[in-house]
Structure formats: C-alpha cells, structure tokens
Amino acid sequence: MKTQRETMTDEEQYDLAYFFxxxxxxxxxxxxxxxxxxxxxxxxxxxxxxxxxxxxxPINHFIHPDDRGITSQYRDTIIQGRPLLHFENRYITxxxxxxxxxxxxxxxxxxxxxxxxxxxxxxxxxxxEDRNSVLTELSKTNSALKQMTYATSHDIRSPxxxxxxxxxxxxxxxxxxxxxxxxxxxxxxxxxxxxxxxNHHLDGFIKKGVNNVPIEWIxxxxxxxxxxxxxxxxxxxxxxxxxxxxxxxxxxxFNTAYLESIFLNLITNSIKYRRPEAHPVIRIKSQIDQGxxxxxxxxxxxxxxxxxxxxxIFGFNQKFHEHQDSKGIGLYLVYNHVKNLGxxxxxxxQVNQGARFTISFKNMLS
Numbered sequence: 543m544k545t546q547r548e549t550m551t552d553e554e555q556y557d558l559a560y561f562f563x564x565x566x567x568x569x570x571x572x573x574x575x576x577x578x579x580x581x582x583x584x585x586x587x588x589x590x591x592x593x594x595x596x597x598x599x600p601i602n603h604f605i606h607p608d609d610r611g612i613t614s615q616y617r618d619t620i621i622q623g624r625p626l627l628h629f630e631n632r633y634i635t636x637x638x639x640x641x642x643x644x645x646x647x648x649x650x651x652x653x654x655x656x657x658x659x660x661x662x663x664x665x666x667x668x669x670x671e672d673r674n675s676v677l678t679e680l681s682k683t684n685s686a687l688k689q690m691t692y693a694t695s696h697d698i699r700s701p702x703x704x705x706x707x708x709x710x711x712x713x714x715x716x717x718x719x720x721x722x723x724x725x726x727x728x729x730x731x732x733x734x735x736x737x738x739x740x741n742h743h744l745d746g747f748i749k750k751g752v753n754n755v756p757i758e759w760i761x762x763x764x765x766x767x768x769x770x771x772x773x774x775x776x777x778x779x780x781x782x783x784x785x786x787x788x789x790x791x792x793x794x795x796f797n798t799a800y801l802e803s804i805f806l807n808l809i810t811n812s813i814k815y816r817r818p819e820a821h822p823v824i825r826i827k828s829q830i831d832q833g834x835x836x837x838x839x840x841x842x843x844x845x846x847x848x849x850x851x852x853x854x855i856f857g858f859n860q861k862f863h864e865h866q867d868s869k870g871i872g873l874y875l876v877y878n879h880v881k882n883l884g885x886x887x888x889x890x891x892q893v894n895q896g897a898r899f900t901i902s903f904k905n906m907l908s
Contacts (some may be wrong), residue, residue, distance in 0.1 A: 590636030606632035793830035812841035
C-alpha cells in the first residue's frame with residue numbers, strides 16, 4: 543500500500559513555484575498570441591515593469607525595433623512546435639536601457655504556450671562591441687599607413703624618374719669641365735640608387751605579410767575535426783547536418799591558422815544564417831578543377847541577393863542579414879586569408895536557397 547507522499551504529484555511533493563519565483567535567470571511563459579502569460583520577479587526587476595504591465599502589451603512592444611523582424615521569424619518557428627535554442631535579441635527596459643538576452647524556448651502546442659528561460663548577456667555584447675571597435679580602428683589605421691606609404695612612394699618615384707630621364711637625355715661628352723661631369727655622374731648614380739632602394743623597400747612592405755606566414759601541407763580532415771570539436775555544442779544545439787568529403791584533395795599547401803579561421807567562419811556562418819524553419823545543412827568537399835585544388839563550402843541557408851551585395855560581400859564591416867551577431871568581419875577575414883596566400887574565392891548564392899563558396903588554392907610549389 544502506497545503512502546500518501548508516494549501518491550502525491552510532483553507539484554504536490556515539491557514546491558516547483560519556488561524555482562520560478564526565486565530564480566535569478568529570467569523565466570517566462572508566453573502565449574502563441576504574442577503576449578506574456580507569466581514572468582518571474584527577476585524578469586520584472588530587469589525590465590522595470592510590473593507583471594500586469596508586461597502582460598498588457600504584446601511582447602513585440604518590449605523588443606528593440608531593429609530585432610522585431612528576426613524575432614517574429616523565429617517565433618513562427620516555435621509556433622510550429624520546434625524549440626528555439628540560444629536565440630539572442632535586444633529588449634528595452636522601462637528606463638529606456640537596452641539589454642541583450644539569450645533565450646532557450648520550448649513550445650507546448652497543445653496549450654498554445656511557450657516556456658522560456660533567458661540570460662542577460664549584455665556584458666558579453668559590450669565586450670564584443672569594444673573588441674570590434676578596436677579591430678575597426680586598427681584596420682583603418684593600418685589602411686591609412688599603407689595608403690601613406692604608397693602615396694609617399696609615388697610622390698618620390700615621380701621626381702626620381704624625371705631626374706633619371708633628364709640624365710639619360712644629357713650628353714656629358716659636350717661638357718668640357720671634368721669636375722662638373724664627375725659631379726653630374728655622382729648625382730645620376732645617387733638618383734638611380736635611391737630609386738632601386740625605394741622599389742626594394744616598397745616591394746618588401748607589400749609582400750611582408752605573405753612572406754612571414756608559414757606554409758605547409760595540411761590535412762583538411764584534421765582541420766575539420768579540430769574545428770568540429772570546438773563547435774560541438776553549437777553544432778549539436780542547432781542540429782546541424784554536416785557532410786564532408788576530402789577524398790579528392792586530402793591536403794592543401796596553406797597556413798594552418800588561416801585554414802582553421804576559414805573553416806570556423808564559414809561553418810558558423812552557415813549555422814547562424816540558417817533558414818528559421820530548417821536545420822542547418824552544410825556540405826564541405828575538396829576537388830581538382832583544371833589542375834587547381836579547391837575547397838567547397840555549401841549550405842542551404844538564407845543566402846544572398848547577389849545583385850544587391852555584389853562585390854561588397856567580402857568587404858570589411860559589411861552586413862547582409864538582420865542577425866544580431868552579424869559584425870561583417872567573418873567573410874572579410876576568409877577573403878583576406880585566401881588572397882594573402884595567392885588564392886581566390888568565389889561565391890554563388892540565391893535568397894533562401896543557400897550559398898556556395900569555392901576557394902581555389904595557389905600552387906605554392908610551382
């Protein structure tokens with residue numbers, strides 16, 4: 543015969559409401575109609591609103607205007623019965639402050655409800671923003687220094703070329719004073735020497751970035767497994783399907799750190815910019831096309847409108863989707879890693895039909 547305690551439900555045995563009321567994380571129950579049904583005290587405190595105030599307005603009312611579109615897309619996915627893991631968006635508090643929240647939401651279609659837990663990641667976003675600001679300033683400074691070097695080189699080269707041209711037109715045999723001829727010859731030799739040294743230093747400046755990068759034969763499978771391990775949680779949570787085939791070209795002659803960055807950025811982009819209603823599907827393979835070793839990354843995500851983005855796709859700080867994590871740096875890095883080592887990268891894409899990145903490696907042994 544069971545005791546009274548054994549016949550009690552979990553709700554009766556344990557005070558589950560205590561978890562809801564005392565949790566420092568933000569717990570919410572929302573309806574498919576777009577309104578909060580219940581939120582815990584921690585969330586009320588964060589937002590600065592009372593429970594009644596939060597329940598009286600549509601949830602979109604509290605979301606940052608720039609994030610309402612992408613939030614609505616993913617809300618439609620939840621209504622279809624699919625969980626939403628680690629979705630990030632911005633809310634505006636009653637005091638007008640912006641807070642970043644990371645949501646894990648589980649739908650219960652038979653009740654028309656969504657049970658969600660959020661964490662405040664505003665501090666992390668601030669650190670990312672500061673880091674990207676520093677990267678932007680460093681990039682601008684580096685670009686300005688390069689432009690100054692090129693401009694200075696051009697400005698000096700032009701008068702040097704003119705001086706050398708004048709000397710080439712001069713007939714020193716017509717000058718009778720030997721001392722004058724000797725001085726002119728010294729000036730001519732000095733001008734030529736300056737031009738040679740200038741060309742040498744400028745070429746060294748341009749090639750410095752490439753020549754200092756160590757190149758070696760790298761196993762594509764080794765790099766992929768390394769990146770897959772570091773992204774394991776993200777891949778699992780997103781339920782990403784990744785198919786790899788490096789049988790045609792098992793190795794490439796490249797820089798290890800650059801190749802890891804390429805894999806990392808292209809895989810995370812495919813997961814980040816997946817279509818809301820579908821799991822990420824990624825295909826990675828190597829191939830030989832007309833003697834050129836290539837690496838292909840292909841997904842079935844949001845894709846790009848190539849007529850609009852055109853040659854901007856690999857530009858610094860260029861953004862083409864509403865995703866809040868988009869910083870416009872990933873593809874910029876991928877492009878520069880490939881180009882700095884003499885390769886090329888081409889993208890083909892259509893909106894909501896995914897994207898295909900084809901990386902062609904330079905034959906570094908030729």
